[in-house]
Amino acid sequence: MALARCLMRTDAELIVLDEPTSGLDAEGEHRVHTTLRRHAEGRTRLLISHRKSAPRGAELIVTLVGGRIAEQGSHDELMDAGGEYARLFHLQAGGYQDERVR
Known part of the structure; x- marks a missing residue:
């Protein structure tokens, strides 16, 4: 639900995500992070994650x-x-x- 709300907002300058892909499989996780990168382009994104692959870029x-x-x-x-x-x-x-x- 939080991801859907995030993607619906096009005017938010700050996006805060706390473990947004914790329950997803590897393919789903990749799709979410790819989508979020595109969606948040030009805006500040704060990603909280224990998975070290998530913030790599x-x-x-x-x-x-x-x-x-x-x-x-x-x-x-x-x-x-x-x-x-x-x-x-x-x-x-x-x-x-x-x-x-x-």
């Missing part, structure tokens, strides 16, 4: 630890820094790794 990612900002930057910057974001990204991605996939 964001201009700015902020990692919270214990309710405080631990680090911030782009995906590439945070991965290069090797901090908490990189640790959690590798932990989640590790569940998908299979030597048969290249």
Whole structure:
């Protein structure tokens, strides 16, 4: 329902989404994020997610630890820094790794 309301509003300058794809399969999640990127173009979008793939293309990612900002930057910057974001990204991605996939 919240996603439908978000997509109906074309005048909102700020879009806040808290785990918008938590109950979806991988294909549905991809479609939602693609649609939201197009819909929110030129506007500010705040995405709260535990899935590290969700904010990957964001201009700015902020990692919270214990309710405080631990680090911030782009995906590439945070991965290069090797901090908490990189640790959690590798932990989640590790569940998908299979030597048969290249």
